[in-house]
Amino acid sequence: DSKDVLNAHHGLDLSDPYCNVSEHIASRVGVNLHHRTNHPLCTIKELIHDYWNTTNSDNNNKFELIQNLHPVVSTNANFDLLRIPQDHVSRQKTDTYYLNPTTVLRCHTSAHQVDLLKQHKRQFLVTGDVYRRDEIDASHYPVFHQMEGVKLFDTSDNTEESIQADLQHGLEGMAKALFGADTPVRWVDAYFPFTHPSLELEVYYQDDWLEVLGCGVIHPDIIQNAGMDPSQTSGWAFGLGLERLAMVLFAIPDIRLFWSTDQRFHKQFQAGTINTFQPYSKYPPCLKDMSFWLAPDANAFCENDLSEVVREVAGDLVEQLTLIDSFVHPKTQRTSHCYRITYRSMDRSLTNQEIDALQEQVRTLTQDRLGVELR
Numbered sequence: 001d002s003k004d005v006l007n008a009h010h011g012l013d014l015s016d017p018y019c020n021v022s023e024h025i026a027s028r029v030g031v032n033l034h035h036r037t038n039h040p041l042c043t044i045k046e047l048i049h050d051y052w053n054t055t056n057s058d059n060n061n062k063f064e065l066i067q068n069l070h071p072v073v074s075t076n077a078n079f080d081l082l083r084i085p086q087d088h089v090s091r092q093k094t095d096t097y098y099l100n101p102t103t104v105l106r107c108h109t110s111a112h113q114v115d116l117l118k119q120h121k122r123q124f125l126v127t128g129d130v131y132r133r134d135e136i137d138a139s140h141y142p143v144f145h146q147m148e149g150v151k152l153f154d155t156s157d158n159t160e161e162s163i164q165a166d167l168q169h170g171l172e173g174m175a176k177a178l179f180g181a182d183t184p185v186r187w188v189d190a191y192f193p194f195t196h197p198s199l200e201l202e203v204y205y206q207d208d209w210l211e212v213l214g215c216g217v218i219h220p221d222i223i224q225n226a227g228m229d230p231s232q233t234s235g236w237a238f239g240l241g242l243e244r245l246a247m248v249l250f251a252i253p254d255i256r257l258f259w260s261t262d263q264r265f266h267k268q269f270q271a272g273t274i275n276t277f278q279p280y281s282k283y284p285p286c287l288k289d290m291s292f293w294l295a296p297d298a299n300a301f302c303e304n305d306l307s308e309v310v311r312e313v314a315g316d317l318v319e320q321l322t323l324i325d326s327f328v329h330p331k332t333q334r335t336s337h338c339y340r341i342t343y344r345s346m347d348r349s350l351t352n353q354e355i356d357a358l359q360e361q362v363r364t365l366t367q368d369r370l371g372v373e374l375r
């Protein structure tokens with residue numbers, strides 16, 4: 001019956017014709033890696049909480065910690081209330097997971113800003129799992145974790161400049177608390193529809209500038225959308241990705257490791273401690289190439305849709321999807337793509353036979369769903 005269907009999909013209703021959430025993605029809802037005490041993502045979360053509520057706090061200035069909000073939200077909360085334009089790429093079905101035309105898996109924790117402000121919260125940190133259709137490689141996974149920080153101010157005692165200064169001072173302190181007091185930081189101009197001005201913070205770490213977060217002064221329309229008067233109330237917001245930070249700080253080379261059930265991974269980590277991951281021997285990869293002709297309208301092809309097909313068939317066994325060759329046939333003008341899929345398990349060795357079977361399913365589904373012609 002319908003209840004069984006709901007349970008099989010972890011409480012999500014995937015039956016709407018508009019739905020583009022696969023079971024592989026649905027199975028991640030409720031896993032909540034950020035709640036697991038010794039997990040690196042939880043450690044980073046706790047360190048940031050401690051920074052804002054201990055190091056950088058004067059006791060009557062605490063941030064409320066919010067970490068149990070469900071990832072299913074309305075398109076209104078995820079986009080409209082944040083001034084994300086109707087034609088913005090992030091709204092497309094190639095980029096966001098829709099359950100139906102007006103319900104999505106949140107693609108950022110900013111989706112909760114307006115609602116929490118409506119509840120009269122003035123200072124809070126929200127942590128949660130977020131979902132994005134994306135490419136497949138060592139640093140991209142369709143589910144990751146973000147933390148959002150928000151702080152409001154009365155405009156009677158604060159100007160936009162003083163609010164921005166408070167934001168930058170706080171975030172620089174956070175970066176130094178995580179990466180070390182001597183770590184160089186720099187600010188880069190950015191654009192987000194829900195903040196103005198908007199900035200990105202980068203830290204110089206192991207010979208590279210690393211983008212750590214986006215932030216800015218909350219746009220007056222957002223304050224208004226939350227039922228407040230922007231002439232009286234202003235504030236700042238930031239959003240950061242926990243995997244990005246954890247991969248760098250723990251030297252974790254592949255984002256899939258966060259989801260591993262292998263004790264050789266988990267036994268290395270202890271709550272509250274950042275330590276360098278010691279890689280255990282990797283299982284060998286298995287490479288498969290697939291070539292196809294695009295439909296005459298080559299623009300109809302979107303790589304994220306192919307990523308999704310591969311994820312749906314191979315789940316966490318896929319390590320990378322790379323376009324290795326592309327050309328236009330001189331006579332027919334048709335475009336050919338060749339993609340290489342790298343299969344590798346984090347936890348066991350794969351047999352050629354099982355990968356051949358997966359690859360066959362990938363080929364069939366690619367042909368059926370993407371309107372391409374296999375070569």
Ligand code: PHE
Pocket residue numbers: 107108109110148192195214215216237238239240
């Ligand atoms: N939501 C933005 C993102 O996911 C990050 C952000 C949060 C930027 C808050 C500014 C303010 O990229």
